[in-house]
Amino acid sequence: MKQSNSSWQADFLEKVNAAGITVEQISLPSITLWQIESSRWQQFAELAVQQNLRWAAGWAEHYQEQFFIKACFEQNGFYIVLRTIINDASPELPTQATVYPAANRSERHTQDMFGINFTGHPDNRRWTRHKAWSDHSFPLRRDFPVQGAPEAVTPPDMDYSFVKSHGAGTYEIPVGPVHAGIIEPGHFRFQAVGELILNLEERLGYVHKGIEKIAEGRAPESLARLAGRVSGDTTVGHCWAACMAMEQAADIKIPPRAALIRGILAERERIANHMGDMGAICNDVAFVFAQMQFTRLRELWLRTQAKIFGHRLLMDCIIPGGVNGDLSEDDCILMKQEIIRLRSELSEILQAVDMNSSLEDRLYTAGYLSPDIAAAFGTLGYVGRASGQDFDVRRDASYAPYNQLTVKVPLEAQGDIASRFWVRNKEINVALKLIEKFIDQLSPGNLIADWKTPLPGSEGLGIVEGWRGEIITYIRFDADNKISRFYPRDPSALNWPALEKLVLDNIVPDFPVCNKSLNGSYSGNDL
Amino acid sequence: MLRLFKKILTTGVVTEPFKAAKDDELEQLGIQIKKFIDKKFSGSIAIRAVDAGSCNGCELEIHALNNPFYDIERFGIHFVASPRHADVLLVTGPVSRHMQTALLRTYEAAPNPKWVVAVGDCAACGGEFGISYASCGAVSNVIPVDVVIPGCPPTPLALMKGLLGLIK
Missing domain, CATH: 3.30.460.80 (NADH:ubiquinone oxidoreductase Nqo5 subunit)
Structure with a gap:
């Protein structure tokens, strides 16, 4: 940094x-x-x-x-x-x-x-707290025991004061926490007239797992494992941000080869998720061809990861001080061949997608997020960049290995679902090039730096561009190599509020595709 | 449109033959009961997936079951939107305390006979999160569990083996 x-x-x-x-x-x-x-x-x-x-x-x-x-x-x-x-x-x-x-x-x-x-807070209703602890106790205070004092069965969160609508013809639709698909839990409260969405209120916090509290007292390796599970789809991103923060606190520098491998891991994670999202966006408007093709490509991509890195989703490949495994010559050749194949397949599929008028009809102008609102909420990643927010940590606050090269940051200006679809496609292309360059830059060397126990009170701030956008992770150490404070800020925390805005004046049946185009992490938000 | 058909044609069928798990593998998954299972489920099961606090890693792999390589629907296994239509609850995550009632109500809403499959290390034993002020830990701490499919997350193949073990 x-x-x-x-x-x-x-x-x-x-x-x-x-x-x-x-x-x-x-x-x-x-x-x-x-x-x-x-x-x-x-x-x-x-x-x-x-x-x-x-x-x-x-x-x-x-x-x-x-x-x-x-x-x-x-x-x-x-x-x-x-x-x-x-x-x-x-x-x-x-x-x-x-x-x-x-x-x-x-x-x-x-x-x-x-x-x-x-x-003077404009809305000081509780947010993360439902009913698992009382309004007089505060889990992140030192005197709060990690086990807390929970009831045998935590009651449902029934008395949260949602915004109400009044007037003939308006009605409410409560959705969740358990949703109809294979998706994380959260509650959405719509006010609608006919099919038109007048207002949406999100109520999250259902998957609050006490991550910040259970991080206290962990050793660096254990914290890295936990960080890798803040949001499973961003295991590389969060693990990297946490390790970067710990490495700053410990004042160690990771070897260049480790940085390059981290870069390859992060770009592979970006591509895997973007392919999944692009398919899912098409699926939400019943264009199953694209869903099947993208999930097929994603599966092939994950299988390569299992083969080379030992884990389909790349969990625990990043460890404090470096990375957990090396890349052989054969691995590099395999990845390069795969990139060539993926490019040609993507271009075939995207031509078929681009020429499809029914898809255009559903994705263009739907879920519009204006650049002003995107800026006001500080939206990040593809959500921000599809609404003209020109920011990417890899380019603007560059870190190894991105500081060795120029990172192109694609932008879209329309701010609709189509923009968020196509900006992902452009980001895949950039990521593929980055992986090729990182592979070319690999030279023999160590994979891990010697760990040094940080001085008690040492702090670090890890900032990386995860696949959803900027991740900021704060870490402070106690004595004896133990974590005193871990706070990971997933980009979802800033993107979720934008969903409440971009669905306005859309119809209720378009909510799933609006939601998927943003694809916030519930787990990363709720911690 | 022609491009689309051409891509479909040149892609061909990628769905892979599936080798059923051997008995000892099934036993590892905790399916000793399979010989006594209710005949009502034979041939087909309807699954309601419930994320009760997962990091979403397990969800990614459950999703993969529907990709053309695994295409789990060909075995009569499909995901349904309502617990009232479900034979099986596929539960992921340590159960967060904020999801505890929702999970209990989903369990009650599923008609008998029903099975609960706990998916992933967190669902099996609490995993990285364990029991705390915010987490009830394993799914079995909240509702009765019939089958456990461990892994962080379990691969689609492990999920297939576990689920197909139910209807064998």
């Missing part, structure tokens, strides 16, 4: 100081950390939004009997972490969610997990 103060940071710091906010710049090897007084939390956000900074992540930490609250901002690929410390049994600070809609659910998560009150 780039660390030097870029010009905007210096300019911005002047403006912040001029506004009367005292910023204590804390020098950390891998993070630009600014500490301010908690009362200035919202004022800082107001200045940040004027400067067009993107709000990227927010989390808290109960550390040494104090509450550390953090927010991460980005511009031009440079990140700053804003921090404030509150030493109070009932901590509170002014919200940033009135300034940045993207901060909304994150602050509600922090409220539920830490009992930190964000004053």
Whole structure:
């Protein structure tokens, strides 16, 4: 990650100081950390939004009997972490969610997990908390035992105050948590007139597994395994971000060969998921030909992964300090041949898809997400890029092995489902080229760096471009190589709210394809 | 349209012959009961998949059962939208406490006789997540489980073997 103060940071710091906010710049090897007084939390956000900074992540930490609250901002690929410390049994600070809609659910998560009150929050209903713990207990506080005090049967979450609609002719459709397909659980509450969607409210949190809490006290290898299961489809992405953060905290550099193999793994994961999604989008509008072809190609792709990397979904291939296995000459030849074959198959299938008028009819203009809304919610990855948000960590905040080459970032401007389909296709093409280049750059060398036990309190911030977009993972170590805090911010956390907007004025039967075009991770969101 | 037909034609049939699991393999999956199973299920089962807290890795491999290589429907196994139509609940994940009631209600909604197949290491024993304030751990901690298909996640082939073992 780039660390030097870029010009905007210096300019911005002047403006912040001029506004009367005292910023204590804390020098950390891998993070630009600014500490301010908690009362200035919202004022800082107001200045940040004027400067067009993107709000990227927010989390808290109960550390040494104090509450550390953090927010991460980005511009031009440079990140700053804003921090404030509150030493109070009932901590509170002014919200940033009135300034940045993207901060909304994150602050509600922090409220539920830490009992930190964000004053002036536009919607301070509980979010992650359903009924598994009471409103007086906060799982991520130090005194909360990992086992908690659950009832024998956790009651259903019946009294959440959903937005209501009134008036003749409007009606509500509750959907979930158990859905009709092979899909993760979550609840969607529609208000509709006829088939037209007036409003959609998401209620997530059903697959909250206490990932942040059970991470505490783990050793690095064990944390990497857990990170690889934050969202199964993003096992490489999350594992990489977590390992990157741990490696920063431990101050170790991974060998070049390991970085290249990580790059190959990440691009393979991107391609596998994009192929699955492209097929599924077509399937949701009953174009089964494409679904069958894409699932066939995906299956072949996964079989190669099983053969070369020992796991169809590439779980646990990345480990702290490097990677878990090497690539032989034969493996590289096999992958290159497979890429040639895949390109020719994809071009045949996509020509058939592109010429199909019924598909055009369903995918064009449906599920429109305007560039303004995409920006306001800080949407990431293919969702953002299909609505003109020109950002990709691999290019803009480059890291090994991407910093050795130029990463092309395809964009689409229409913001509809078709855009999100075609941007995935373009990303597959870029990823295929990247894999070829990484293979060419492989030279003999170590696969893993020697681990060094990090000093107690060491921190790291891993930022990678997962297949869904930017992943930000914060890690702090305790003494004895043990994890004190693990916070993985999946891109889904920022993309999910965009779904509530892009379905508006679509018809209810188009919801599945709208949802699939965004394909948020429930598990990655709920943690 | 011609392009489409050409691609279908040149792709051909990729569906693979399936070798049924041997008895000892089935026993590993916990299907000792197969000799006594209810005849009502023979030849066909309807499955309701329930993600009770999974990381979604298992879902990816369950999805793969429907790709043209495995094409599990050719054996009379199909996924249904309602638990009321289901013979089998295919449950993944450690059961998150927030999904506990939903899983119990889905189980109650499925008509008797019914089977529960716990898919994946988390469903089998809690896996990486175990039991905590947020997780009930294994599926068997919440509803009775008949068959366990372990793996993180189990491969489509392991899933096929486990499911076909039910109707053998």
